[in-house]
Amino acid sequence: MKVFGIDIIKGSVRSRSRRPVYALCRMEDGEMLDVQEVTAFRLQRLLTAEQPEILAVDSLQEIAADQHELYAFLQSLPPSTKLVQVTGGERTESLGKVAARYNINFNRFDPYAEARTIARVASLGAGVQVIAFENTTDIVVSRHRSPGPGGWSQNRYARKIHGAVMQKGREIEARLRGAGLDYEKKETKAFGGCSRVAFRVAAPREMVPVHPSRGADVQVRVTGRRLDRIRFEPLSGRPRYLIVGLDPGTTTGIAAVDLDGNLVLLTSSRQMTMSEIVEEIYRAGKPLIVASDVQPMPYSVEKVRRAFNAIAYTPKQSLPVETKYELTALFTYTNDHERDALSAALDAYRSLQSKFRNITKRVGPGFDLDEVRARVLRGQPLDTVIEDMQGAPAPITEAEPAAPAQERSVEDERVMALDGMVKRLRSYVQELQDTLRERDREVEHLRQSLRRARSATERRIRRDAELAAKDAAIESLREQLRGERRRSRRLKKRLERMQAVERLESAEDSTPLKVLDSLTREGVRGLQEDMGIAGGDVLYVPRAHGWGRGVIKDLAAGGVRALLVGGEPPDPNLVRVAREAGLPLIPAEPLSPVIRGKTGVVGSLALDEAIAAWKEEQKEFLREREAERVEYLVREYRSEREKEVRRGG
Template sequence: MKVFGIDIIKGSVRSRTRRPVYALCRMEDGEILGVEEVTGFRLQRILAAEQPDILAVDSLQEIAADQRELHAFLQALPPSTKLVQVTGGERKETLGKVAARYNISFNKFDPYAEARTTAQVASLGAGVEVIAFENTTDIVVSRRRSPGRGGWSQNRYTRKIHGGVMQKAREIEDRLRGAGLDYEKKETKAFGGYSRVAFRVVAPRDMVPIHSSRGSDVQVRVAGRELDRIRFEPLSSRPRYLIVGLDPGTTTGIAALDLDGNLVLLSSSRQMTMSDIVEELYRAGKPLIIASDVQQMPYSVEKIRRAFNAIPYTPKQSLSVEAKYDLTAPFSYTNDHERDALSAALDAYRSLQNKFRNIAKRVQPGFDLDEVRARVLRGQSLDAVLAEMQGAPAAPKPAAPAEAVPERPVEDERVMALDGMVKRLRGYVQELQDDLRERDREVERLQQTLRRERSAAGRKIRRDAELATKDAMIENLRRQLQGERRRFRRLKKRLERMRTVAKIEISEDYTPLKVLDSLTREGVRSLQEEVGIVKGDVLYVPRAHGWGRGVVKDLAGTGVRALVVGGEPPDPHLIRVAREAGLPLLPADAVRPDIRGRTGAVKTDALEDAILEWEEGQKEYRREKETERLEYLFKEYRSEREKEVRRGG
């Protein structure tokens, strides 16, 4: 197998002035033939001339700046050459990690060393193949030149070109039939033949025996149909070995590490059966060791171990919670079950680290360390594993005595070879047809099952949707009912208070009081909602703390007859604001109110006397304010006269 590995020395595919220069390593059958420096153009010529089996890179960014350029690069590759990214596909890792799996070390700052390492790991099966085309190939046969305008021989010239296109298309069609390939053909007729013939072949480009070419009158373009998204397929189908930790129970925790201690899988679920766990692990890789965090392996873990024929591991004594926290400190997990499973896998890996180091020291570069370690853990000796993986040369067979072979005409041999090929192809076609019929039956069976499942699922979804709608309506009506009940209780209490106030108003000896919680706008709003405040009401507030000028003016604006203040004597500032607003402010000691909840009563005679006293004080306050105003005017007048006298003098 011929493998090419490349790495950029200088330049970049994104630069227009400094185009990339590559280090190219040629490798054939595991032997490095040489490393040289090439430009991108020379690399394309070498690939077209030598047609290697694999072109290995550590990053697609070294050969293409975007997906369009990558498609163009892959289109230019020989059909038999695979483009392999050795560092992985969707989830990439460093070239150093990939090389470490094969016990290969290199200088990361030397492009020639990186090219050699890339070729080596690709020849050993590392990396993924980059697939950008469908299993369909387009072949377009068209004119190489346009007829244009001409003279007397123009028609003959046009017939010659269109006839050449038709002839080339027939040759290609014969070759496709000979190769047994299915195809669709679309022809564009023109004067004297065809101007364009397009074939859509149901086969990948490397299986189509046609290549792009250009002649004097006709050109052929062969191209694979591009995928919407680049796809990656592992170069090696062998799954990676895993060290698995399991924590069974109502919630099952699963953790899986590769043989280098890297976390591959960490999950937990309450609804996982044994088959679900086996399927989850099978998707992640091949379990080599099944570990538990307790000394006696649980029976459910043992069953899963037997399903994979894995090596069991249990600690000498059950892991403590502190030990689990120490083991799992570098990792993040969501619950205790994932922690226990991860600690079991890490404890198993820690117990094998020294053995893995010794194996890596004794194994030469170029061997798959995971496979070597797995076989050694299975009980094979290291020397036997290395000899088996390296492969001893087969003993030469004794040469058979030469027999006289009757000479046959070359034509007869060719006919026999073609007959044998036809027989093999017919047998292959029959096998494919049998497989196709079997798959058709399987598809029909699955479609019937799918229709039944969809019907049942549809009925269940509709029923669940109706139930959800009804539940939502019931919940909404329940909330409305609760709101109406609260509103009813609130109105009932308000009605009782209003009835109490009305009974007191009927009496001539007592005057009703409405109680404010506080002398604030919130307190006024609360009393307004519960009992109501109308003109002529007498209000009572237990304490005048937190009062404001605005709330006093608001109460005066509603026409409140008086405000009785309990507790300590009113603040002089509050009294001044009340006199400015014209709101009688009465101390509770003067009227002795009887308060019961939100309502109360006061003797009418005491209230009238207190209001008369307040009004007398209000008259005195107004006289003082008028006197102050006159004094102020007199002072202003005298000041103005003094200024005039000084100006006149």
């Protein structure tokens, strides 16, 4: 078997200026031929010329920038050449881990060493085959050049080309019939023959006895039909060995690690039956050891172990919780059952690490360490295992036509293993049925308990909802009560002040005062809301700052008897506006009012004299304003007469 292993040295498939250069290692029948530096074009030429069985890479990103380029690259490979990614398919791992599985060391900074390692592990059966095409092939025979407008011999020229296309189609059809392949044919008729002949063959491209070609008049294209999604198939059909940890119970925890301690499977479920547990583990690999975290091993774990004929492992004493946390510190799990199952598997792996290291030291490179470890753990001497594996041929993929005997032996071994598994599983059917009946009774009991719990829960939820609604109503009423209490306190204070004013009004020798905070609309509004302003009231303002014409007019319109102004003498403008509005504005200092909060008193006699004096002054103010008005009218009349005399003169 010829194997090509490549690793990129420099450049990139994504770069237009620095095209990739590869280190190419060529191996044949396990012997390394040479390692050389090649360009991508040179690599294609070598693949076409030598047609190796395997082209191995450690990453598809080194040969194609995207999926479209990968399809094109796979289409350009010879039909018999498989593209193998040695680091895995959907879930990849490093080349170092893959090489360590075969006890191979290499310098990961040397592309030539990586190319040798890639070719070697691929020849030993590592990696997955990249499959991008269905088992259907399209063959298209068409013209290699267009007839064009032509001249006198145009018809003869077109007839020659179309005849050549039809003749080539008949040759290909004869080959397909000779190979016994099923196909569909579609011809496009043209002058003198066919312009296009298309075949759809129900066989993979490597089985079709037709190759792409180009001639003077005819070209042949052979392409496989693309899959919707690229598929990865293991190069070796043998499942990997596992160390499985189980935690049985109402919730079953399952964990599996490979023989290098890498986590492969970690899951848990409340619904798994025994057969489903076996199937779940079988999908992950072949259990070599089945472990438990308690001593002795539970009966359900023992049944799973016997189903796989695996080696049993239990700790000397049941693992404490601290040890479980220590073992699983580097892993992520979702519940305690997964933690217990994982700790059982890791504890089994930890107990075997020293033995695995000794095996690795004694086994040379190129051996499948997992197979060696499995045989040694099952009791075979290491020397015998090495001799057997040295005499055994290298693992070949199932599609390899050169080793049908080994394919049959692998298939027979797999069939025998499955047959034995079926027989063992059948022996457990009665036990599983008894367990199922017992579980059904337990489920019915739990359902009754659940119904009772649900009824109690529903009653509690309804009661909680009613209590919540009542609490909300009580809180709303409390808020309303607090508001009413605040309003009651305000009204009580207002009543007390009004009663104080009434007491002052009832006194014979004094007049009550209502105190105005400021001579502004806000001050008037506040006094109106607090005590009210009625006709005949006497107001007192400590200072006349910030007064407005509108406020004076509003007070005069409201029938206020007088406005006493404290502090400095009032502004002349304020006095003039008050006289124009007819509001008595009297300085408070000569009257000596007594102010107590929002109310006060002033002597009635002094107030009456001050108001009378203001009214006398008001009469004089009105006479002067009338005189000014008459004088203004006289001046206006004289001015108009002078204008008329000037116009008449």
